[in-house]
Amino acid sequence: MNHGEPASRHPLSSSQPDPFQENPSRKWWILLAIGIGTFMSALDGSVVNIILPVLKDHFISSVSTVEWVVTIYLLVLSGVLLGFGRLGDLHGHKRIYLSGFGVFLLGSFFCGLAPSIEILIFFRAVQALGASVLQANSPAILTSSFPGRQRGQALGLQATMTYLGLTVGPSLGGWLTDQFSWRAVFYINIPVGITAFILSLIFIRADAPSAKRVKFDFLGAGLFMVGLVLLIFSLNQGYLFGWTSWLVLGPIILSVLALGGFWMVERRAENPMLDLSLFSSRVFSSSVVSAVINYIGVYSITFLMPFYLIQGMGFTPSGAGLVLTAMPIVMAIAAPLSGSISDRIGTWLPALAGMSMLSLGLYLLSGLTIDSSLTEIVIRLAFVGLGIGVFISPNTSALMGAAPRHRQGIASGVLATARNAGMALGVALAGAVFTTVIGTAANPSALETIAGFQTSMIVAAAICALGIFTTAFRSEKRAASP
Secondary structure, eight states, X not given: OOTTOOGGGOOSOTTXXXXXXXXXXXXXXXXXHHHHHHHHHHHHHHHHHHTHHHHHHHTTOOHHHHHHHHHHHHHHHHHHHHHHHHXXXXXXXXXXXXXXXXXXXXXXXXXHHOSSHHHHHHHHHHHHHHHHHHHHHHHHHHHHHSOGGGHHHHHHHHHHHHHHHHHHHHHHHHHHHHHTOTTHHHHTHHHHHHHHHHHHHHHSOOOOOOSSXXXXXXXXXXXXXXXXXHHHHHHHHHHHHOTTSHHHHHHHHHHHHHHHHHHHHHHHOSSOSXXXXXXXXXXXXXXXXXXXXXXXXXXXXXXXXXXXXXXXSXXXXXXXXXXXXXXXXXXXXXXXXXXXHHHHHOSHHHHHHHHHHHHHHHHHHTTOOTTOOHHHHHHHHHHHHHHHHHHHHHHHHHHHHTSOGGGHHHHHHHHHHHHHHHHHHHHHHHHHHHHHHHTXXXXXXXXXXXXXXXXXXXXXXXXXXXXXHHHHTOOOTTTTOO
């Protein structure tokens, strides 16, 4: 595997000119187009998290039921991302990427109309199908549009758009909910999505599909989706049904069988959905594991902080949203700086520092009480945001740099799958700990809510401490900086 292959050798098409020489400014327009799509996805996620306590009261539902508004989205994303990444490799990333907008916007529209929590959960799954197309292909489009020496910078700037969406989402979602209704937080996706589609249609290069006719690996894609969905479902519902219940053990056994079958199919397939040789690289495999752990920590915070602020501390949704912006604001500043630094010194040290700060920040959040001041809450959230921002760009650059050019689409899919599997596991684990602590009370007291939050943050901090070791394991410090 040649990590230092010049970007100009990327096989777009034998008839196409060098994308880096034809129009040097085009890559920045591509970054803007991808960035707005990324902003939309992040906005949707952060907006929905802030209204979970509101949805719980509006539909008179339990925490475990409302949790599915987030969980179903992440389950669908995790299950189909690899498949859409592979489709991008085979049929052209732009074509596949653009198709995702229509599905996402359709899901957003009907989420806003949902008359019940069950209907809302269903159309969140539709949203997730569209989002999976966008997430699986955007890193591959960026990686092929920028030379290797600017990859960390480009991915860092994309991360900035993510954090801008996360920054705007809580405050915007809280304001829309207070002024109009929770339904407005889904309708806001529509103008943003239309803008992203138009820019992407104009500026993203129409890359050539695979040169030879290759059949899509439907069997591998199906086994992977079934195995991963069953696994995350079991982890998500274990605390509700009981870990020894066959409603949990049965899906876990089926998940192991499906994922084992997936591994066997991919080893023998002529054109596998997932090139297992990617994981022979220590840089690639450790970056994937570290990404999963990072997002477990991130989503433990984004899932439970609204409960701490609204039900524990008595904040309004708009007030809680403003407080939560402290974390993504710092992330937005740190991510591009960390990406640029990693282009010069390598990805290992910045990623290790970021994961260490995230683990410490989660531990600091566990110390928040009912008497904590606003300044104390904001400072601790900002410190967590610093750790996340420092970690993500170099880790993403390392993962993408460890994959060959003709496997960038599937590497994008692996990255997005790791991210969303980590998010789903974060919600599942945080929800399990939180619900176990507060018990079965429909309306837990403020002190019970805060106790559940504190315990969940301690567990998340311990998990991210393991991430320090998985990140340190990647000893090839400059592998992602060709």
